[in-house]
Amino acid sequence: MGQDRLTGARAFASLIAGLAALLCAACGDEAHHSVDPASEEVQVQIPTREGRATMRSGPQVAPRLPLGFTIVPNARVVHATDVKRADRKGSLVALESGDSPVELARFYRQEAEAAGLAISYSLGDEGRQTLVGEGAKGRSFSLSARREGDLTRAELFVSDGLQR
Numbered sequence: 001m002g003q004d005r006l007t008g009a010r011a012f013a014s015l016i017a018g019l020a021a022l023l024c025a026a027c028g029d030e031a032h033h034s035v036d037p038a039s040e041e042v043q044v045q046i047p048t049r050e051g052r053a054t055m056r057s058g059p060q061v062a063p064r065l066p067l068g069f070t071i072v073p074n075a076r077v078v079h080a081t082d083v084k085r086a087d088r089k090g091s092l093v094a095l096e097s098g099d100s101p102v103e104l105a106r107f108y109r110q111e112a113e114a115a116g117l118a119i120s121y122s123l124g125d126e127g128r129q130t131l132v133g134e135g136a137k138g139r140s141f142s143l144s145a146r147r148e149g150d151l152t153r154a155e156l157f158v159s160d161g162l163q164r
Helices: 002-027 101-114
Strands: 032-036 041-048 051-058 076-085 088-097 118-124 128-134 139-148 151-160
Touching (some): 101 128
Antiparallel strands (some): 032 041, 118 128, 139 151
């Protein structure tokens, strides 16, 4: 099981690195990316009309969740990707928790509502939960959580207008 988790994290890091390389190739010489083999962290800087967009991604990246969101207590961050473009930010976090998907959904529903996001989609049962919330100025979040044995694995995305 531990090896499966490690393999999954490496596959995710490889995917991010591949996407970063494609993005850099599309932007020309001004885009830069690097991969730290020891930490598996990928860093990308891409020129935009608004300045530089930056991305940090890896299993040791500490997530910088916007809009006041936090990591649910007692969860373990498996992988994080933070993106910043001008004054807009976004973060994608893969995490594991002993809490049920229902408990995670309850926690992040409260965080979304505190951030002024309205829940626009909610679906699930005891073993799976999906939430999507939206707010003004392109602010949004999504949570996908599923129970696997004794753990809940989840992906959380929070954006402070990154999509606009």
